[in-house]
Amino acid sequence: HVERTIGAFHDALAWAEAGSFSDQDMHEALLSVMADVDAPVAPSARGSSTFAAGISAEQRREMRAQLLACTREQVVEACTRHVGDAVRRRYRTAAQHCRARQRAARRVARGGRRAGVERCE
DSSP states (O other), X not given: OHHHHHHHHHHHHHHHHTTOOOHHHHHHHHHHHHHHHTXXXXXXXXXXXXXHHTOOHHHHHHHHHHHHTXXXXXXXXXXXXXXXXXXXXXXXXXXXXXXXXXXXXXXXXXXXXXXXXSOOO
């Protein structure tokens, strides 16, 4: 199951990096993000959320404007730079990930300190 799960994640990443999503996909994703950005905040939480996040109201408005102006090319670039590169560095393939987990399980069986799984399905 691990190999299929990681394989599906890699397929989704390749889909996003190729820009194979439709304008409708972009619109729906933007609606989803904006629902979080524009979610109401209780007056009692406004100051603490601003303090905790370190983002001023002006910065929040600027971020909102940038999100609304986001293009397909920017989504592809962000996906490649911030998600794709990290995933590729960490897990070259699902099989490598599975083998790494199996090695960890063998170390545990020999008295090593990290837990793992015995097999990948």
